[in-house]
Amino acid sequence: xxxxxxxxxxxxxxxxxxxxxxxxxxxxxxxxxxxxxxxxxxxxxxxxxxxxxxxxxxxxxxxxxxxxxxxxxxxxxxxxxxxxxxxxxxxxxxxxxxxxxxxxxxxxxxxxxxxxxxxxxxxxxxxxx
Amino acid sequence: xxxxxxxxxxxxxxxxxxxxxxxxxxxxxxxxxxxxxxxxxxxxxxxxxxxxxxxxxxxxxxxxxxxxxxxxxxxxxxxxxxxxxxxxxxxxxxxxxxxxxxxxxxxxxxxxxxxxxxxxxxxxxxxxxxxxxxxxxxxxxxxxxxxxxxxxxxxxxxxxxxxxxxxxxxxxxxxxxxxxxxxxxxxxxxxxxxxxxxxxxxxxxxxxxxxxxxxxxxxxxxxxxxxxxxxxxxxxxxxxxxxxxxxxxxxxxxxxxxxxxxxxxxxxxxxxxxxxxxxxxxxxxxxxxxxxxxxxxxxxxxxxxxxxxxxxxxxxxxxxxxxxxxxxxxxxxxxxxxx
Numbered sequence: 001x002x003x004x005x006x007x008x009x010x011x012x013x014x015x016x017x018x019x020x021x022x023x024x025x026x027x028x029x030x031x032x033x034x035x036x037x038x039x040x041x042x043x044x045x046x047x048x049x050x051x052x053x054x055x056x057x058x059x060x061x062x063x064x065x066x067x068x069x070x071x072x073x074x075x076x077x078x079x080x081x082x083x084x085x086x087x088x089x090x091x092x093x094x095x096x097x098x099x100x101x102x103x104x105x106x107x108x109x110x111x112x113x114x115x116x117x118x119x120x121x122x123x124x125x126x127x128x129x
Numbered sequence: 130x131x132x133x134x135x136x137x138x139x140x141x142x143x144x145x146x147x148x149x150x151x152x153x154x155x156x157x158x159x160x161x162x163x164x165x166x167x168x169x170x171x172x173x174x175x176x177x178x179x180x181x182x183x184x185x186x187x188x189x190x191x192x193x194x195x196x197x198x199x200x201x202x203x204x205x206x207x208x209x210x211x212x213x214x215x216x217x218x219x220x221x222x223x224x225x226x227x228x229x230x231x232x233x234x235x236x237x238x239x240x241x242x243x244x245x246x247x248x249x250x251x252x253x254x255x256x257x258x259x260x261x262x263x264x265x266x267x268x269x270x271x272x273x274x275x276x277x278x279x280x281x282x283x284x285x286x287x288x289x290x291x292x293x294x295x296x297x298x299x300x301x302x303x304x305x306x307x308x309x310x311x312x313x314x315x316x317x318x319x320x321x322x323x324x325x326x327x328x329x330x331x332x333x334x335x336x337x338x339x340x341x342x343x344x345x346x347x348x349x350x351x352x353x354x355x356x357x358x359x360x361x362x363x364x365x366x367x368x369x370x371x372x373x374x375x376x377x378x379x380x381x382x383x384x385x386x387x388x389x390x391x392x393x394x395x396x397x398x399x400x401x402x403x404x405x406x407x408x409x410x411x412x413x414x415x416x417x418x419x420x421x422x423x424x425x426x427x428x429x430x431x432x433x434x435x436x437x438x439x440x441x442x443x444x445x446x447x448x449x450x451x452x453x454x455x456x457x458x459x460x461x462x463x464x465x466x467x468x
Contacts, residue, residue, distance in 0.1 A: 036445050043452055079314040086319040087305065089327075101320070102462075109317050109458045116455035 008048040015041040046115040054111045061104040065091070138162060139174065139193065139237040147236050148178065148243070151229040155182030162193075166252060171196060171207075171361060176243065191228065195241035205361050207240040208232050209291055213360045214244060216288050222277055223347075223357040247356035249348030256349050257384040257391035267389060267397035269354045270347070270375065275405035278368035280337040285365065295340070295366040297329040300421060304428045311431065317458040321424045324465050328417055333367045334408070340364055342371040343380040344390035372402060372410060373418020378460050379426050379453075420464045427457040 005013070018038050026034050055075055062069060062078050069078055085091065091101040113120050141159050148157045161177035174193040180186050196207065205213070208230060217224035226245040234240055250256060285292055295303070301322050308315055339346075340362035348356040374380065375390050376398070384391030389398040399410050434451025436442045 033445070036449060040445060040449060043449075076314065079316060083308075083314040083316045083319045086316055086323055089323065102466075105317050105320055106462055109455070109462050112455035113459045116452045120456050120459060 008045055011041050011045045011048070015045060043116055046118070050111065050115060057111070058108055061107055065100060065104060138164070139195065139241070143236050144176070144193065147231055148180075148229065151231075151243075152180060152185045153183040154180045154185065156180070160188075165192070171359075175246065185228070190246045191243050192225070192246045193241055193243050195237070196239050205363070207242055209289075210361045210363075211242045212289060212291075213363050214242075216285070217277075217357075217360060217363075220276075220280065223273060223354065224360060225356055225358065247348050247358075249350035249355040251345060251348050251358060253343075253345035253380070253382040253391070256344050257382045257387075259349060259352070259392075261392055262352055263387065263393045264397045266352070266354070267393035268401045270389070270393065271398050271401035272405045273347075273354060273357060274339075274342060274368075274371055274375070275402055277339055277342070277371070278336040278406055278408075282335045282337075282365045285337055292337075293364050294335060295338075295364050295370070296333045296335065297325065297367060297417075297421065300366075300370070300425060301326050301329070304424055307428050307432065311435075315431075315454075317461065318424065318427055318454075321420060321427075321458070321461040321465065324461075325417070325421055325424060330367070330414075330417075335365050336368045338364060338366040338368060338371050340366065340370065341374070343375045343377075344382060344392055345380070367418075368406070368408070369410065369414055369418045370421065372399075373415060373420075374422045374425075376415060377419050377422035377426070379423055379457055416464060420461055423457045423461045423464070427454050427461075430454050430457065 015038055018034065018041070023031070023034050023038065059075060059078075062075075062082060065082070066078075069081075086101070091097050110121065139162070141162055144162070145157050145159055148154065156179075158179045159176065160179060161175060163175045165173040165175050172195050174195070176191045176193045178189050178191065180189060194207065194210075211227050211230040214224050214227040218226045225247050228243050228245070230240075230242040231237075232240045250259075282294070304318070304322055308318060339357065339360060341359050342357070346357065346359045347354050348358065376388055376395065378385045378388065381388060381391035387393055388395055395415075399415070403409055430450050430453045433447045437444050437447035437451070
């Protein structure tokens, strides 16, 4: 087991230092790249911070859509099967089924957006980020 | 993906020797060779030359266009893009005039061509901040799109026999084929493609399509369009694909209050396109192709990320492009909710 700071804590302090101490003093020609670096660190930090909760939510949502996921060992394998079934139209039998599918997709898309570009979330949700 | 190629800058001496022969010049002196911004897939170099003798004698400002070290599958090879530019320029489609093509990878390490440098600004984030007459610009862009789409498939068969046809189902199939090569599953993108498949038009008109017709790829000077760049995705297809592409939120550069490329409004653009092209664009057709635009850009964004992940072209910018997919997926879900 590694000592603290955790990977997330290190990324966060690196990004804070970049924003507070490096970017304001940076030469104009370096600003674009420094902003990209800050953006990458921000995404990584948000993904790491939400990782466990997101995986749990995603698993719960898939379990609502499927009853027979015991044979799939991990989330990635489940999502492969899920993606394949969407392509094959397996959730289109009833309107209720489609609505349930859509609801799950919204949950996973919102989660990805919250990490990659939180400003893109609906206004009511931004304050929670 | 292409094979690894040497990184820039291209060899000035090799370019000089090539141009001397290609332009039948007595002497050629390269006074400037500078990488231009943009060109996420290809590299564009400003090439200023002083030429003595031949039909290009004098000071010339050109652009040298070549592959980046890694590229994406849908991008045409330079020799084909050169042929399309020649055709599009001759047809008055505001393409830069191409002058010389070098297919010999031995000269600078990869094929390239040299073309006219048109005046103006292309960078999307700058164009959307310009003082613009939005109605006039909407009309100009609509008329330019209509001129491209007036070219029907048979007209191109002589000069551009290699052009592929990408109608709605072809685009869906191509997106799926790419997703199948990836290790990671993409359920939201699968949903978007399935939505497009279930609503794919039964009958589609086939014309020349630019397939990257958007802010960032046309040049603006003093409020007017001065050129249309980046023909590397051009093909035959449904003309509404170009309309959905320029009307997609993802190409508004955060100015989506002007949904036509961040610079103009639908109420001006669509009627102008309908008047210029003679075809109707129903709201559900527009939405269909807006969804498709986000799908196709999501696939290209994943491919850009793959260029980084492949190790051929390590790049933070390419890596971050893959993260844009989250926004595109969200927009696909919003757009399809209205259906």
